[in-house]
Amino acid sequence: MNPIIQLNNATKIFRKSHLGRVKLAIGIQDLTLDVKKGEVFGLLGLNGAGKTTTIKLLLGLLFPTRGQVTVAGQTMPDLSVLRQIGYLPEAAYINKYLTGREAVNIFAKLSKVPSKIRKKAVGDILEKVGMSQNADKRIGEYSKGMVQRISMAQALIHNPDILIMDEPITGLDPLAILEVRQLILWLKSQGKTVFLSSHNISEVEKVCDRIAILTGGRLAMISESREWAGAEGKLEKIFTTTAQRTESIGSLKFS
């Protein structure tokens, strides 16, 4: 099966200059990955490993310094591909002055949902994410969980083929985590491709078909679900033996 997402030696180097001094920081380096259509793919790594950089490259928010990032056969950044992508960020960054309905309607327009079906599509998706009763309140009045639901709605409103989720369960309560898990499994059952980043290993092992572990912006390993399925704690062991801290902090020494 042809890969729907491909990173080919993708490298992102950030250049920061302050008072004439230039500092280079590696986001990701020579990352090569393939994600198949209909697959749930997890990107694991510690903080600063390059997970968010990878996701931003897939969305065209960052441009690769070297190498190539391809989504649905198109080299990113490419606007036409964004119609096929739904993005669920770690924290929902939605304009707090809008109501939930207004926000979803705006994202529907941005995603070129036809005007004939837009109103119904917005109503349906708000119903599906359980926000129809609170849809006309301003987002500034919402709880974190409610904002996350609106974020889900904006990611799904245009029925995308690919869902990109950046730390989708970080900061959520156990019930909300369960709901996100259900959403991912439902998307998989619909034949959608899900690309998610996380450092919550127990959740990743419940939903992912394959995972990649990033360390210091480099690919450390790729593992398939058959390697950890049914063996509790196996993925955690794989992760802890593979991932290495690249920040200049040592490990805790209380043992």
Place this chain on the structure above:
Amino acid sequence: MDGLLAVIYYTVKEHIRNRVFLSFLLFCGILIGSALVISTLAMDQQLRMILNVGQAGIEFISLMAVIFITVNLVLTEMETRSIYLVLSHPIERWQYILGRYLGTLLALFAAMILMSGFHLLILFLKGWVWNNSYLISLLASMAKIGVIGSLALFLSLSTTSSASAMSFTGFLWVLGHFSSELQFMAEKSANPLMKAALWTVQQIAPNFSYYNYRDFWQAIQTPPPAWFGWMSLYTVCYIGTALLLSSWLFSRREF
């Protein structure tokens, strides 16, 4: 087009519901009201005082508002990361810039019309008789706001902080009122470096002499038709250039 309209729509909503925007309106109401008090100092010129102070107040508050709001227009969305969600949808970057700019202008023009309505009410209550020059000077003020807004937007994208962008815009706004003096100094300067520097500043700073309709009105003169033509042409060219440069800068920006 849907994308552009969506950005315009949410920008207008954002401004109208923002307390900062409303406080600008309130402050202007106080300023126009205070024109009534000041006018009692010049009993024989009371109407003229209310007219001049009110119009100058509307323009000044609108200029303050356009600088403050436009400088933060994109920077705030970058800080709150809400720009990630917008740009992860299929919208051209120039559409985003144009939409944010037009949405801000629409909200500000609506506020200027509201403030002018309040001003006119006071004038009519004091026995003032309608003069078309009021409308023309309001339109000239709006054109001035459009020009300074486009400059503020460009500077906010080309500098590193909102403080520096606001300072540069304020500086160029002041210089824009001394365009003919700058030209005179450039012509008289013997130093070629100074000549070049003055010429450059004169070209970059908006030439506000094109918008001095109130000077004609106070001198009971009617400007020639060419004056209107030059004002319109200058406004379109200045805003067009500033928006083109802003879009170019924004298209190269990574998030």
